[in-house]
Amino acid sequence: MAPISIQLDRISKRFDHTVKGEVYAVREVSLAVEQGELLTLLGPSGCGKSTTLRMIAGFEEPDEGTISIAGKDVTHVLPNRRGIGFVFQNYALFPHLSVFENVAYGLRVQGRDGPAIARAVGDVLELVGLAHYDRQQPHQLSGGEQQRVALARAVVFQPEVLLFDEPLSNLDAKLRVEMREQIRALQKRIGITTVYVTHDQEEAMAISDRIAVMDRGEIVQQGSADQLYYRPASEFVARFIGRTNILPGRVVSAAEIEIEGLRITLATGRATGETVQLVVRPEMIELGPSAGDPVEGRIAARTFLGEKTDYLVTLGGSTLQVSATDHYRRPPLDVGQPVGVRFHPEGLHVLA
Amino acid sequence: MAAGQTASWRRVAADPALLTAILAVWILLLLFVLYPLAHLLERAFFDESGFTLEPLLASLVDSGHQAAFFNSLILATAVGVLGTALGFLFALTAVRAGLSRHWLTFLDAAALLPLVSPPFTTSIAIIFSFGPRGFITHDLLGLTNVSAYGFWSTMSAETLTYFPIAYLTLRPILAAIDPNLEEMAFSLGGSRWRIFRTVTVPLAVPGFANAFLLLFAASLADFATPLILAGNSFPVLPTQAYLQITGLFDFKGGAVLSLILLVPAVAVFLLQRAWVGRRTYVTVTGKVGQRSRSRAIAPWASALLVAACVAVAVIIIYFYALLLIASLVVAFGANNSFTLHHYEVIFTEGLPAIRDTLIIAAIGMPLGGFYGVLVGYLIARRNFPGRRAMELVAMINYALPGTIVGIAYLIAFNDPPVALTGGVLIIVACYVFRYSPTGIRATVALLQQIDRSLEEASSSLGAGSGETFRRITLPLIAPAFFAGLGVVFIRSMTAISATIFLVSISWTLITVRILENMTEMALGPAAAFSVFVIVVVFIVVAGLSAILVRLRAPAAGAAARSFLGG
Numbered sequence: 001m002a003p004i005s006i007q008l009d010r011i012s013k014r015f016d017h018t019v020k021g022e023v024y025a026v027r028e029v030s031l032a033v034e035q036g037e038l039l040t041l042l043g044p045s046g047c048g049k050s051t052t053l054r055m056i057a058g059f060e061e062p063d064e065g066t067i068s069i070a071g072k073d074v075t076h077v078l079p080n081r082r083g084i085g086f087v088f089q090n091y092a093l094f095p096h097l098s099v100f101e102n103v104a105y106g107l108r109v110q111g112r113d114g115p116a117i118a119r120a121v122g123d124v125l126e127l128v129g130l131a132h133y134d135r136q137q138p139h140q141l142s143g144g145e146q147q148r149v150a151l152a153r154a155v156v157f158q159p160e161v162l163l164f165d166e167p168l169s170n171l172d173a174k175l176r177v178e179m180r181e182q183i184r185a186l187q188k189r190i191g192i193t194t195v196y197v198t199h200d201q202e203e204a205m206a207i208s209d210r211i212a213v214m215d216r217g218e219i220v221q222q223g224s225a226d227q228l229y230y231r232p233a234s235e236f237v238a239r240f241i242g243r244t245n246i247l248p249g250r251v252v253s254a255a256e257i258e259i260e261g262l263r264i265t266l267a268t269g270r271a272t273g274e275t276v277q278l279v280v281r282p283e284m285i286e287l288g289p290s291a292g293d294p295v296e297g298r299i300a301a302r303t304f305l306g307e308k309t310d311y312l313v314t315l316g317g318s319t320l321q322v323s324a325t326d327h328y329r330r331p332p333l334d335v336g337q338p339v340g341v342r343f344h345p346e347g348l349h350v351l352a
Numbered sequence: 353m354a355a356g357q358t359a360s361w362r363r364v365a366a367d368p369a370l371l372t373a374i375l376a377v378w379i380l381l382l383l384f385v386l387y388p389l390a391h392l393l394e395r396a397f398f399d400e401s402g403f404t405l406e407p408l409l410a411s412l413v414d415s416g417h418q419a420a421f422f423n424s425l426i427l428a429t430a431v432g433v434l435g436t437a438l439g440f441l442f443a444l445t446a447v448r449a450g451l452s453r454h455w456l457t458f459l460d461a462a463a464l465l466p467l468v469s470p471p472f473t474t475s476i477a478i479i480f481s482f483g484p485r486g487f488i489t490h491d492l493l494g495l496t497n498v499s500a501y502g503f504w505s506t507m508s509a510e511t512l513t514y515f516p517i518a519y520l521t522l523r524p525i526l527a528a529i530d531p532n533l534e535e536m537a538f539s540l541g542g543s544r545w546r547i548f549r550t551v552t553v554p555l556a557v558p559g560f561a562n563a564f565l566l567l568f569a570a571s572l573a574d575f576a577t578p579l580i581l582a583g584n585s586f587p588v589l590p591t592q593a594y595l596q597i598t599g600l601f602d603f604k605g606g607a608v609l610s611l612i613l614l615v616p617a618v619a620v621f622l623l624q625r626a627w628v629g630r631r632t633y634v635t636v637t638g639k640v641g642q643r644s645r646s647r648a649i650a651p652w653a654s655a656l657l658v659a660a661c662v663a664v665a666v667i668i669i670y671f672y673a674l675l676l677i678a679s680l681v682v683a684f685g686a687n688n689s690f691t692l693h694h695y696e697v698i699f700t701e702g703l704p705a706i707r708d709t710l711i712i713a714a715i716g717m718p719l720g721g722f723y724g725v726l727v728g729y730l731i732a733r734r735n736f737p738g739r740r741a742m743e744l745v746a747m748i749n750y751a752l753p754g755t756i757v758g759i760a761y762l763i764a765f766n767d768p769p770v771a772l773t774g775g776v777l778i779i780v781a782c783y784v785f786r787y788s789p790t791g792i793r794a795t796v797a798l799l800q801q802i803d804r805s806l807e808e809a810s811s812s813l814g815a816g817s818g819e820t821f822r823r824i825t826l827p828l829i830a831p832a833f834f835a836g837l838g839v840v841f842i843r844s845m846t847a848i849s850a851t852i853f854l855v856s857i858s859w860t861l862i863t864v865r866i867l868e869n870m871t872e873m874a875l876g877p878a879a880a881f882s883v884f885v886i887v888v889v890f891i892v893v894a895g896l897s898a899i900l901v902r903l904r905a906p907a908a909g910a911a912a913r914s915f916l917g918g
Contacts, residue, residue, distance in 0.1 A: 059808050061363060078366055079811040080820075086812040092805035096827045105823075106813035157813065 004071075005193035006033040006056060006161055011065030013051050025051045027217040028065070033161075038187055038194040040204040043214035044240070049197045050165055052214070056195060057163050058082050070160055080109075085154030085192075089166040091146045093138040099125070099149050100134035106157035124156040127186065144175045151183065155190065162187065164196040168203065180207050201241050205229075213237050229281075231349060238279045238351070245280045245320050246351075259343060260316030261295035266345045277351040282323040284347025287311065287333060290340035297341045299333050315341050364736045369818030374736055377727055381745045384785045388760035389748065395763055396607040407608045417609060420587040424572060425616055427503065427588060431510045431571035436563045438511065438664065439518020440556070445661045446519075447526040449654040462665030464893070465672055467516035470846040470863050470885045471576030472870060474509040476878065477671035478581060480684060487674065487685070501583030509577050512668060514570045517790070518563035521797065524831055525559035526552075528801045558800060562793050568620050572613060573753040575849050580870070589613045590753045590849065603759065610756040617751040672886070679879035694880035698865075702881065705865045710888070712779050712859070713844035720784040720840030724791020725833045729825060731792070732799040733807065734817070749782075750789035754849025757786055762853045774856040782850050787843040791836020798832045799825075834896050841892055845885050 008031040017023045026048040033039045041049035054060045056067060058079030066075045074082050093102050100121055101108075107117045125131050128148040138146060147167060154162060167183070168176045184207050187194050198204050204211050205225040212222045213236075221233040225241075232238035235246055249257045251274045257266050259278065270276055290296035300319065301312040309332055311322045320341070324332075333339055364371050397403055411417050442463050446456055466474060481488045482500040529552065553560075575590035582588055589609060597606035678684040682691050698706070730736075731743045749757050761782055765772040772778040806828070810820040826833065848863040855864050862881055869878035 057808070057812055059811070076362060076366065078816070079808065080814050080816050082812075083814075084812050086809065088805045088809060090803060090805060092803065092809040094806060094809070094824055105810065105815075109810075109814045109819060109823075153809075153813070163812075 002034040002036060004032045005035045005037070005069065006031070006195065007066075007068045008032075008052070008056070009066045009068075011052070011055060011062040011067060013048075013055060013060060014063050024048075024217045026055070026062070029214075029217075029219055030065075031212060031219065031222075033193055033195060035193055036191045037209045038184070038196060038207060040196045040198060040208040040211045041214055042198060042201060042204040042211050042240070045199055047214040048217040049199075049214045053163055053165055053195060053197045056161075057084050057086050083160040085157070085159040085162045087147075087150050087154050087162070087164045087167045089169055091138075091150040091170075093146055093149055093153075095138055097138075098134065099130065099136045099138065099141070102138065102149055103134075103153045103156050105153060110157060120156055121152075124152045128152045128182070143171050144179060147171065147179060148182070151186070155186070155192070160193070162192045162194045164194065164198075166198055167196075168198070169200075176203070177206075183207065205241070213240060215240075232279055233352065235277065235279075235351060238349075243282055243321055245282065245285070245318075247278045247280060247318055247320075249276050249278045249348075249350075250274075251276060260318055262293065262315075262341065262343065264343050264345060264348065266348055266350075268350050270350075279349040279351060280320075280343065280347060282310070282321040283308070283325065284344060285313075285320060285322045286342040286344070287313065287322055287324060288340045288342060290338050293340050297339045299335050299337050299339055302332065302335055304332070313339060313341065361737060367817050369816055369821075370734060370736070373726060373730060373818075374734075374738075374742075377723075377730065377742065377746075378738075380723075380785075381742065384781050385745055385748050388757070388764035389752075391764035392607055392756065392760035393611075396604060396611055407604055408611075411605065411608045411612065416587065417589075417592065417612070420589045420592045420609075421612060423503075423582075423586055424588045424590070424613065427507055427510070427578075428568045428571040428616070430507050431514060432564045432568035434507070434511045435515040435567040436518045436522075436560060438515040439520075439522050439563055440560070441657065442515075442519045442661055442664075443522035443526050445654075445657040446523055449657050451658065455658070459661050459665055462668050463516050463519050465668055465886070466513045467520075467842060469513070469672075469889075470866055470882050471513075471574075471848050472580055472866055472878070473675055473882045473886075474513050474671060475577055475580035476678070476870075476875065476882070477674050478505050478509055480674045480678060481671070501581055502586045503582075506578050506581045506586060506588075509581055510571050510574060512664075512671075513577065514567050514574075517566045517570065520835055521563040521566060521794065522556060522559045524794075525556055525797060525801070528798075529555045558797055562797055565620055566790065566793065569617055569751050572617055573849060575753070575755060576867075590755055593753070593755050594849075597755070597759065603763075607756065607759055610753050610759070613753045613756070614751075617753075675879050676883055678875060679883045682876070684875065684879075694876040695884075697877045698880050698884060702862075702865055702877070705860050705862050706884070708776075708859050709845060709862045712776060712783070712861070713841050715776070716780045716783040716844045717837055717841040719780070720788045721791060721833055721837030723784055724788035724836035724840075725795050725826070725829060727788070728792040728795025728832065729799065729821060729829070732796040733804070733825070746792060747789050749785045750787070754786070754847070754851075755853075757782065758850035758853035761850070773854070774858060776859050779851055779854050779859060779861075782854060783840060783844045783847065786850060787840045787847070788836060790839040791832060794832035794835045795829050798829050802828055830900060834900050838893050838896050842889050845889050 008029055010028045010030050011026060012024060012028055013026040014022050015025050029048070029052055031039075031052075041052055043049045051060060055062050056069075058074070058077060062075065066073055068074060069082060069084075094105065097105070103121045103124060104117050107120060112120075121134065122131070125134060128151055130145060130148055130152065133141070133145065133149070138149065141149065147170075150167070164183070168179050171179060180203055196204075196207060208225060210222060210224055211228055212219045213228065214220065215236050221228060221237045223231075228237060228241045232241060232244075238244045238246065247259050249259045249268075251268055251270045251272050252258050252263065253272055255265055255267050257264055257268060257276070257278075268276060287297070295316055297313040297315040297320070299311055300314050303310040308323045308325045309327055311320075311324065311333065313320045313322050322341075364374065396407065397405070442459060445451065446459060451459070479500050482505065573590065575588075575594050578586070578588045578591045579594070582591060589612060593606045593610040593613075596602050596609055674684075679694050680690055680692070681688045682693070727742070727746050731739060731746075752760075761778055762773065765778050772781075802825075806824055807820050810824045811817075815823060846863060848861070848867060851861060852864055852867070855861055862885055866878045866881050869875070869881070
């Protein structure tokens with residue numbers, strides 16, 4: 001295991017709310033980011049992810065807990081002594097400075113000499129694909145170009161860690177995908193420890209080594225994208241990452257459960273008769289002819305999306321989201337049509 | 353979320369530049385704001401037997417004083433509202449009417465004339481025009497027996513004199529409102545009038561409040577205009593207090609009277625804070641959108657705006673033409689033959705006053721400009737214990753009527769431990785702490801529109817707070833800095849209300865000489881002095897503008913170009 005680069009130990013941040021009084025923006029968050037890792041803080045707006053990031057950067061001071069970077073306690077260290085590169089949502093390019101001077105800023109502050117600055121800035125602009133933009137003013141650039149200048153500026157002085165605060169939310173969808181790939185490639189190439197904040201689960205899954213999901217100021221689950229997808233720890237995580245069905249299941253024996261009257265072989269380790277919550281992803285449910293099933297479903301809606309077809313299927317008292325990807329070789333199902341629903345044990349996850 | 357940064361001494365102590373700045377500002381505020389004020393209060397409320405309210409109560413029941421109190425409020429409110437409206441008219445025209453450079457320069461020059469003039473100039477022009485032997489009332493209309501004195505003439509003179517403050521406050525704010533916002537509202541199907549009401553005006557609200565406050569306070573504090581124009585029928589507090597002291601040598605009574613003026617000044621200040629303080633207006637971010645020429649104002653409305661501004665500009669220019677003519681004729685209205693005699697007078701026997709005034713202005717200008725930006729930055733951007741107290745204390749000398757500041761300085765610095773009376777430092781200090789709040793407010797207003805992330809970016813790139821201020825904040829708030837610089841210089845050349853108490857045999861001022869000339873009915877030299885002051889101020893302000901153009905401060909956009917006039 002790589003050494004720990006950023007360590008948050010039970011940090012909290014409170015705010016005075018005019019109506020609710022004192023509220024926690026961040027509550028007892030602990031987190032360890034390994035050297036060279038890209039960790040994403042993912043959550044809905046107001047969950048405390050940006051505040052956490054801003055505390056790592058030093059823009060906010062935690063009310064409790066400690067923050068260390070590279071083994072050094074920086075809880076009360078000013079942002080300019082932390083050695084962090086920060087990429088802002090609005091890019092925060094200095095409007096009165098050229099692209100070159102924006103990128104050179106951190107080096108000028110360090111007092112590097114002119115030729116060294118010119119070389120370093122030239123290299124990093126090359127790296128982000130803006131080699132000939134050095135004399136432009138920020139307002140002459142497109143959003144994507146401004147974003148790349150912001151990125152170049154944040155990495156040029158070789159910071160200890162790199163922090164991103166929703167860097168792509170001002171870009172259009174196509175550019176967003178392109179930029180996140182660039183960011184990921186650059187991060188891997190220079191091997192810099194990175195914390196990335198976003199509310200977009202797809203972006204998080206595409207870019208991260210590890211994701212920490214936050215809800216109401218607390219980290220509710222950490223893990224790789226597939227862990228979060230296949231083994232969500234809570235209904236919140238299951239619903240936030242991807243689309244999901246949450247279905248009630250009844251334990252009928254040690255090795256069997258029943259969902260809406262359908263029996264499935266699944267060892268839950270729970271007592272017989274107990275009701276459990278089951279996470280089932282739409283693509284893990286199979287629709288077929290209802291060959292003598294005790295209970296059959298009925299197609300309530302169909303949406304053709306190209307790579308897949310989404311169905312809403314009523315089954316007993318539940319409505320299921322189901323995705324089918326095999327209509328290139330089978331005719332699609334019609335609304336109102338009765339249908340057989342198959343669950344697979346591998347596609348069922350029991351919530352604690 | 354950024355609003356929640358806690359104010360702690362630990363945070364401040366970790367930042368030597370910040371700590372030094374805060375301590376330095378507090379020491380200055382203690383010495384030049386609180387210390388004189390404490391002395392004044394002591395003089396007003398203590399006699400040999402200790403604390404007493406008797407002089408205050410006696411003053412409050414005096415019906416003449418009550419009339420003066422209400423007159424002052426009515427006058428200040430009228431000047432605040434009309435001046436803000438006029439300033440907004442000019443700012444809107446300059447920013448949105450799509451005028452050519454030449455028209456803009458013309459409007460700027462006309463609007464700024466009153467601001468760069470010594471006191472009495474509008475008053476003199478009004479008397480020349482509307483007095484018993486006035487050019488308009490007597491020569492053109494053939495009226496006799498008219499009075500140019502009272503509420504209407506005082507209010508008109510003060511509005512014309514002070515509305516440029518509102519113009520300077522509102523123009524950069526309007527310029528910083530992205531026309532895209534208006535475009536967007538326009539595209540949503542709003543009528544132009546609706547957009548103006550629901551987008552443009554609300555975004556300019558901090559500017560309105562600032563402008564109204566500045567004008568209200570300026571009118572409350574002004575005694576030069578009412579001294580000449582208000583006459584006996586319309587007494588106001590500052591003149592009453594001034595006459596109490598110079599006429600009756602009743603320092604205690606004058607001090608008490610001017611202290612009453614403190615109540616409305618403080619009330620307006622607190623009202624403004626409560627109203628504007630809760631809203632944030634970030635329209636300048638590091639992300640630069642496409643700027644478009646605004647179509648949010650209809651062509652006929654543009655024409656109307658321009659026509660109104662030109663009408664006002666013509667009135668102002670007419671007044672100043674009168675002043676220029678009066679300085680070049682033997683005796684205006686009586687003997688209109690050409691002479692340069694008045695200028696000979698001011699450059700011979702008037703020379704010491706000219707020299708002293710220029711030295712004082714030259715010292716005060718850089719000090720005041722830097723002080724204003726520093727305090728504005730600390731208040732708007734840094735979080736430290738006592739921030740609000742600092743904001744309040746920094747505004748005191750501005751909000752106080754000039755007479756009270758003058759008397760307070762006179763009492764406080766007459767004797768050891770800090771004996772400054774008679775010297776140059778006392779006058780410079782008076783100007784810096786009395787007129788920098790314009791720069792403070794301009795800085796705060798501008799900073800409210802610059803996203804914090806720019807400073808955070810600088811900080812994350814390794815710059816300390818001092819370096820961030822120098823490299824990022826200062827260039828972005830350069831328009832405010834030069835506005836502060838300009839205002840301190842202009843006031844150093846033109847103010848009288850406070851410093852009339854502080855001049856001495858070794859250090860005197862042009863404005864005081866003008867007042868002396870006017871009381872001796874030597875209107876020619878008074879006019880010549882005024883013309884001289886206007887010319888000097890215009891040269892310096894033009895120089896500042898040239899520097900500003902070279903600095904290219906995009907935060908204020910095109911507003912920076914002709915910010916202080918051509």
